[in-house]
Structure formats: C-alpha cells, structure tokens
Amino acid sequence: MPPALGEVRLGEITTPLLDRVIGKIGADVGGPTAKTCRSVISGVMGLAARRGAVLANPVREVEHIESKAKQARSLTDAELAAWLNALRADPRAVRKELPDLTLFMLSTGCRIGEALAVLWDQVDLATGTVQITHTVIRVRGEGLIRKWIKNRFDRALQLPLVAVAMLRRRFVPGTQLDRPVFPDSRGGFRDPSNTSRDIRLARGPAAMEWLTSHVYRKTTATVLDDAGMSARQVADQLGHARPSMTQDVYMGRRVLNPGAAEDLDGMLNKAASEGKL
Numbered sequence: 001m002p003p004a005l006g007e008v009r010l011g012e013i014t015t016p017l018l019d020r021v022i023g024k025i026g027a028d029v030g031g032p033t034a035k036t037c038r039s040v041i042s043g044v045m046g047l048a049a050r051r052g053a054v055l056a057n058p059v060r061e062v063e064h065i066e067s068k069a070k071q072a073r074s075l076t077d078a079e080l081a082a083w084l085n086a087l088r089a090d091p092r093a094v095r096k097e098l099p100d101l102t103l104f105m106l107s108t109g110c111r112i113g114e115a116l117a118v119l120w121d122q123v124d125l126a127t128g129t130v131q132i133t134h135t136v137i138r139v140r141g142e143g144l145i146r147k148w149i150k151n152r153f154d155r156a157l158q159l160p161l162v163a164v165a166m167l168r169r170r171f172v173p174g175t176q177l178d179r180p181v182f183p184d185s186r187g188g189f190r191d192p193s194n195t196s197r198d199i200r201l202a203r204g205p206a207a208m209e210w211l212t213s214h215v216y217r218k219t220t221a222t223v224l225d226d227a228g229m230s231a232r233q234v235a236d237q238l239g240h241a242r243p244s245m246t247q248d249v250y251m252g253r254r255v256l257n258p259g260a261a262e263d264l265d266g267m268l269n270k271a272a273s274e275g276k277l
Contacts, residue, residue: 005041012046015058026065027215036063073210074219078105083208091201101182101195102216106268107163109220109238112213113137113192117146121177128164131156132239136189144189155239162268 005013018041026034042059049057075083087099105115111134122131133154134146148154159167170181184190195265196213203211217238226232 010045010053012056013054015061018058018062022062022065030064031101038062038065073215074222075211075215079208080219081173083203083211088252090202093198096195096198097201098198098202099184100170102269103163103166104182105213105216106220108132108157108159109224110136110157110219111217111239114149114239116180116182116190116192116195119178120171120175120181120182123167123171123181125164125168125171128159128161129156130159136192138191138193144191146189155236157237159270167230 005017008017018038019258021040022034022038025037038059042057045054045057045059048054084099084102087093090098093099093261100145104110104118105112106117108130110132114132117134117136118130118132122133124130131154133149135149136144136146139142167181179187180189182190199211199213201207221238223232229237
C-alpha cells in the first residue's frame with residue numbers, strides 16, 4: 001500500500017479517498033506510477049472483498065488515469081550541426097567513436113543496441129546497404145550477448161552516401177568480417193548502457209541535456225516524414241511492426257513542407273557542410 005494509506009483501515013478506504021490519493025500520485029510522480037499503485041491497491045482490496053473484509057472493491061469506481069504521451073523531440077538542422085561539432089571537438093567522444101556512431105544511427109534510425117550489434121559482414125560497401133538483424137543486451141550472469149532483435153524484425157537499409165564514406169574510412173585491410181563495426185577497446189561488443197552514458201557525458205549539463213541516443217531515431221523518423229514517406233515506410237526503416245507506434249512516438253516536428261522535404265542524405269550533408277563532418 002502507498003504510505004498515504006498505511007494507517008487507514010480496510011473499512012475506511014473509500015472511492016473518494018482513493019481518487020485523491022491516486023490523483024496526487026499521478027500529479028506528483030506521473031501517470032505510469034499512479035497506474036501501478038492503482039493496480040496494487042486494487043489487488044489488495046479485491047482480495048479483501050473476496051474474503052468478506054469489505055463489501056466491494058472501491059478501486060473499480062476510481063477515475064480512469066490518463067497518461068499523457070511524451071512528445072517526441074528531434075534534432076533541428078542547427079542542433080544537429082552543433083551536436084556533431086561538439087562531438088568532434090571532444091577528445092573523449094572522439095576516442096569513444098561517438099561521431100561515427102552518431103552518424104550511423106542518424107543514417108539508419110536503428111536503436112543503439114542494434115548499431116552496436118552490426119558486424120562488418122552485414123555491411124555491403126559496394127551497394128551501400130546494411131543488414132540490421134541483432135541487438136546487444138546485457139544479461140545478468142551472462143554478460144553482453146548478441147541476440148535477434150525483438151519480433152525478429154530484420155531489415156535491410158540503404159545508407160546515405162555520407163554514411164557509406166564514413167564506413168569506407170573505418171574499414172581497413174585485414175578487418176575481420178565477424179567483428180563489430182563499432183567495437184569496444186578490445187575489439188568486442190560495446191555495452192549499450194555504457195555507450196549511452198558516454199553520450200550523456202559528452203552532452204554535459206548544457207542546453208541539450210534532453211538529448212539521448214533515442215533522439216537520433218526520432219530525428220531520422222522526422223526527416224523521412226518530412227520527405228513525404230508514409231508511416232509504413234518510416235516504420236520499416238525503424239523496425240516497427242505497427243506504423244501507429246511510429247506516428248505516435250517518433251515523428252517529432254510534423255512540419256508539412258512537401259516542396260522542400262529533406263531526405264537523410266540531405267540532412268547529413270548539410271550538417272557536414274556546416275560542421276565539416
């Protein structure tokens with residue numbers, strides 16, 4: 001039971017009281033936590049009702065909790081150029097290969113675990129394509145493992161020319177094709193959580209403190225949306241089974257500009273020209 005109900009007897013718990021308590025949790029902490037508390041209280045009161053301790057479960061009449069969807073935010077052209085400049089000027093970020101990883105993620109819209117799971121034999125530099133099939137996760141007791149992505153939603157993606165050029169630069173003679181494109185210092189798989197932390201450290205507490213690796217996906221989705229692609233096409237790029245997920249969460253700016261839509265290569269080339277990518 002939440003602390004607000006810790007001293008309340010079962011017979012004293014009423015729907016108005018629960019309305020106030022759960023409503024305050026939602027206002028102070030958030031909708032998801034309020035829903036969890038509502039479920040816990042409902043379970044306790046349901047058991048009490050079945051055992052005859054109360055006449056009915058008062059949670060049933062509690063007002064429905066509305067969770068406001070978090071507004072997707074993507075990088076503007078100016079923010080993207082500024083961010084890439086900041087990464088290139090940061091020796092630690094360069095050492096962690098964050099500029100190249102950022103470019104790859106923006107070029108594909110893939111998740112950070114998916115990007116870190118890509119092997120060189122999944123990259124075709126001749127055709128400029130990449131196969132997204134796995135993700136890297138950490139499993140307790142096992143460490144880092146490379147596993148099929150959820151729903152096994154494999155996809156082949158065409159890369160922007162600027163990303164192909166970056167990968168050509170990274171690929172050196174003798175590179176083993178079964179190695180990750182973005183390895184750790186020992187040539188193995190990188191930890192997605194540690195890499196996300198590296199991004200947070202690189203951004204610092206400045207104006208872009210809201211930026212995470214997931215913002216890259218939102219930026220990719222927004223650029224493709226602005227370019228006139230359908231929700232289904234953008235969902236295929238991101239690896240979503242349902243286009244509604246893409247529309248609700250990942251399409252950030254919703255700018256209708258069919259006459260001057262930018263595709264991914266245009267976005268990245270513009271960033272390159274402004275920041276000497």
